[in-house]
Amino acid sequence: MHMLKISKFRIFAFLSIVYAIFIFYLSSLSDPTQLASDFAQLQFIHDLGDFFKQHNMQFAVDIVNYSYDNFDKIVHMFLYFGFGILLHLTFRNSNNRTLKHYAPIFAILIGVLYGITDEIHQSFVPGRSATTDDLLANSIGLAIAQIIFWLAIIKALFWKKEKKRTGIFRKAFSYLKALFSWP
Secondary structure, three states, X not given: OOOOXXXXXXXXXXXXXXXXHHHHHHHHOXXXXXXXXXXXXXHHHHHHHHHHHHOOOHHHHHHHHHHHHOHHHHHHHHHHHHHHHHHHHHHHOOOOHHHHHOHHHHHHHHHHHHHHHHHHHHOOOOOOOOOHHHHHHHHHHHHHHHHHHHHHHHHHHHHHHHXXXXXXXXXXXXXXXXXXXXX
């Protein structure tokens, strides 16, 4: 029996397209405010804010307060964080050396261009508007995804050197290698 071999690039490209369609669908909703009110009613969010106050972690209290006041920006960041991960994996698994080498740059570039078209699309949806703040939140989500990949790659390289010297990180390195490179 012959099995069809599908490349990782095609799988991640397909997932990126499906994710972009999902973002488009969410942008088509006229009243996304219901999500914000559901979020504000989650007890663990209130408990988290109280915990940070009790431990004098004002920066974290500020982040929780910001998320209450700007829930839609947090959603934009998380959605585009996921999009940035998929775009990075798509470009990283390309046969094109330039796309593979500059995966973070291409992921941010394509993600921001899609974010611009998403904001234009929202300007035509009743009850929605296009804002530069949303585009900034999208861009931050994309950039955070690339920073996390960069840190994981740097850490993997460090662990590879440690593995050669001591062998302590063998299991952790093989886990990261399996997670990010799928040999």
